Amino acid sequence: MAVEVSRLPNGLAVVTETMPHLESATVGVWVGAGARSERPEEHGISHLLEHMAFKGTRRRNARQIAEEIEAVGGEINAATSVETTAYYARILKGDLPLAVDILSDILTESVFDPGELEREQHVILQEIGAAYDMPEDHVFDQLQQSAFPGQPIGRPILGTPETVKGFTPEALAGYLGGHYRGPVMVLAAAGGIEHDDVLRLAEERFGGIGNGAAPAIETATYHGGSWREERDLHEVQITLGFEGRHYTSPDHYAAQVLAATLGGGMSSRLFQEVREKRGLCYSISAFHWGYADTGLFGVHAATGEGDVDELVPLMLGEIERISGDLAADEVARAKAQMRAGLLMSLESPTSRASSLSRQMLIHGRPLTAREIIARIDEVGVEQVRRLAADIFAGSPPTVAVIGPPDVSVDPDLVARRMGSPRKAA
Template identity: 55%
Template sequence: MTVRSTTLDNGMTVLTDDMPHLESASLGIWVKAGSRSETEAEHGISHMLEHMAFKGTSSRNAMDIASAIENVGGDLNAATSVEHTGYFARVLKEDVKLAGDILSDILQNSLFDQTELLREQQVIVQEIGAARDNPDDHVFDLFQQAAFPEQAIGRTILGSVESVRGFGPDSIRAYLDRNYVGDRMVLSASGNVDHDQLVDVASQRFHKLKASGAPDPQMAAYVGGEQRLVSDHEQAHIVMGFEGRAYNSDGFYAVQILASILGGGMSSRLFQEIRERRGLCYSVYAFHWAFADSGIFGVAASTGENEVNELIPVIVDELRRAAETITDEEVIRVRNQIRAGLLMSLESPSSRAGQLARQQILWGRPIALQETVERINRITADRVKQVARQIFEAGKVSLAGIGPVAHLPDYRDIASKMKS
C-alpha cells in the first residue's frame, strides 16, 4: 500500500492509499470543525449542518442524493465529533468519481431549504430526547460538561432543544462559510482508487472553495467538577476522570497505554478487581479522549444503588496502585494490542481513509505505521507510572452520575483521596 498526498491551490489536501486488489473504495471529506467550533448561540449547528447537507442541493433533491449512490450499490453517511466532521461514501472502484461529485455537491451547493430544515429540526429534537433517555450515553455528556464547564468543548454535540429549534438557513450557511475552508478540509480515499483521478475531481469540484480564514476554536481549559442527575433508574451510571493529554503532547501514548492497562478489556486491572473479584458491577472500563489542546482520562462503570459507595473507593485504590506498580509485562502486552489494532485497521478501506484524514488534520501529514509503532515501543512502565502520578495527583476530578447517585461521594473528596 502506498500513500500519496497532494495539496490543491485552495489548501485542500487529497490523500489516497491504493489497494489495487480490492473492487471497492472508501472516500470521504473530513473537516477540521466540530462542536467546539461553535459559538454559544450555535450550539449543535455542526451536527445540524451534517444532517442538512443531505437534504437537497441546487441540482439534486434529497431523494436524488440517496438514489444516486444507492443505485450503484454504494452507501453514504456522515458523523460529527467535538473537533471534526466527516462525510463519506463507499462504492465500487468504477464509481469513485460519482461519489466525489456527490460529496462535493452536498458540501458546496446545499440549499438549506426552510421546509426541510423544520422537518430535520424535529428529527434532531427526537435524537436529543433519545440520548437523554439513555443514561449510558447521557452520563458522558454530563461528564464532558463537568470537565469543561461553560465552554464549547464541554457542550453536547447534538445541541439543546432550544438551540436546535432556533437555527435558520442563514445561520447554517454562515457557519459553513466560516469553517469549511480549504486548509481545514481533507479528501481521503482508500481501496481501489486512482490518486490522479481523485485530484482532478477535487480540483474541478472545489475550485471555488475559499482557501483559509477559519477561526481557531477557544483554547480548552480543563476545570473539573461534578454533574449528577438523581433518577429512579435501577443502575447508577458513573464516570469519573481527570485531565488527560492532547494528541501532540509528550504523554499522549503513555496515557493511551495507561487506560488500556487499567480498563481496556477482560484482563485489565479494573475489570479483574471490580467485576471478577468483587462482583461490584457488570461493566467497568477506562478510556482516554485526546483533543488538539487537552484530553480526558476517565473510568466508567454501572452498578447498583447499594454498591455505589463501595465502588468509588475501590476505583480510587486501583488508580493509585497503578501509578506505583505497573509492570513492563503489562506495557508490552498493551503495546502489542495497539500494534495489532493498527495493522488490522489497514485491512479496512473505510478505517484507513478515516485514519489518514485524521492524521492529516491532527499532525499535518499521514503517519507511517512504523513511525507510530516506534513511538509506542519507546514507552516504558516507568514512563506510564510517571504520567499516571501527574494525572491522578493534579487534584482536579470530574465526576458525573445518573440514577441512584444522591449519596455518590463528592468530587472534592475523591480528589483529596487521590492526592493523599
C-alpha cells in the same frame, strides 16, 4: 499499499492510499470544524449542518441523493465530533466519480430548504431526547461538560432544543462558508483507487472552495467539578475524570497505554478486580480522549445501587496504585493491543481514509504504520507510572453520576484519595 498527498491551490489536502487488491473504496471529506468551533448561539449547528447536507442541493433533492448512491450499491454517511465533521461514502471502485460528485454537491451546493430544515430540526430534537433516555451515553456528555464548564469543548455535540430550533437557512449557510475552507479540509480516499484519479476529481469538484483561514477555536481549560442527576434506575452510571493530554503531547501514547492497562480490556486491572473477582458491575472501563490542546482521562462503571459503596473505593484504589506498581507485562499487553488494533485497521478502507484525514488535520502529513508503532514501542513502564501520578494527583477530579437519590460520589473524597487539588462543584 502506497500513500500519496497533494494540495489544491485553495489549500485543500488530497490524501490517498491505494489498496490494489480491493474492489471497493472509501472516499470522504473531513473538515477541521466541529462542536468546539461554535459560538454559544451556534451550539449544535455543526451537527445540524451535517444532517442538512443530505437534504437537498441545487441539482438533487434528498431522495435523489440517497437513491443515486444506493443504486450502485454504495452507502453514504456523516459524523460530527468535538473537533471535526466527516462526510464519506463507501462504493465499488468504479463508482468513485459518482461518490465525489455527490460529496461535492452536498458540501458546495446545499440549498437548506426551510421545509427540510424544519423537519430535520424535529428529528434532532428526537435525537437529543434519545440521548437523554440513554443514561450510559448521557453521563459522558455531563462528564465532559463538568470537566470543561462554560466552554465550547464541554458542550454536547447535539446542541439544545432551544438552539437547534433557532437556526435559520442563513445561519447554516454562514457557518458553512466561514468554517468549511480549503486549509482545514481533507479529501481522503482508500481502496481500489489511484491517486491521480482522485486528485483530478478533487480539482474539478472542490477547487472552488474558499482558501481563507477558518475562525480560531477557543483555548480549552480543564477545571474539574461534579454533577449528579437523580433517576430511578436499576443501573447507576458513574464516571470519574481527570485532565488528560493533547494529541500532539509526548505523553499521548503513554496515556493510551495507561487507559488500556487500567480499564481497556478483560485483562485490565479494573475489569479483573471489580468485575471478575467481585462481580460488582456489568461494565467498567477506562478511556483517554485527546484534543488539540487538552485531553480527558476517565473511568466509567455501571453498577447496581447496592454495590456503589463497595465499588467506588475499589475503583479509587486501583487508580491510586497504578502509578506505583504498574508491571512490565501489563504495559506489554496494552502495547500489543494497540499495535494489533492499528494493523487490523489497515485492512479497512474506511478506517484508513479516516485515519489519514485525521493525521493530515493534526500533523499536516500522514504517519506511516511503522512510525506509529515505533512511538508505541517507545512507551516504557516508568513513563506510564509518572504520567499516572501526574494525571491523578495533578488535576482536580471530575465526577458525573446518574442514579437514585441516595447515590452519590463525593468529589472531595476522590481528590483526597488521589492527593489531587479540589474543585468546588
